[in-house]
Amino acid sequence: MIPISETGAGIRAMTHYAAIMLAAGIGVPILAALNAALGKMIGSPTTAAVILFAVAFATAAAALLLLPGGQAFAKAAQAPRHLFLAGVLIAFYVLSITHVAPHFGVGNAVFFVLLGQLISTAAIDHFGLFGAQVTPLTLMRAGGITVMAIGVAITQLA
16 A cells, blocks of 8 residues: 655655546457457457557567667566466466456456456565565454445446
């Protein structure tokens, strides 16, 4: 959690980070819908996923040229190998959402993605997995996650 200081600096940082992640969250179902449509149009969800990753690679490479961080490649060679499984997980997500969304609906597919995210983030934060800050799963937090899950479910039933 970001400490909120009396000066408001913590609130500004929290608002900034929340806005970025809200935009990223808005992008997830759009990504799912666009890539599912591409996969359906070209007749291959797998090819659509490869195209998505090619565009994503080009975008990330451009960001690397424009933003600081290029020197980090030397450090990446020393990183524990399990950290690179993030690439496998994003590939699984993109392949699965691209294949499933046209048959199951973007809303239904993203609902289950959100449910999975609620469950996994609770575990990651509670145990401090992968170097995450430890945030214990209290009864209040579990209740909040449950309310969020119920809210997401209600939007699918409405």
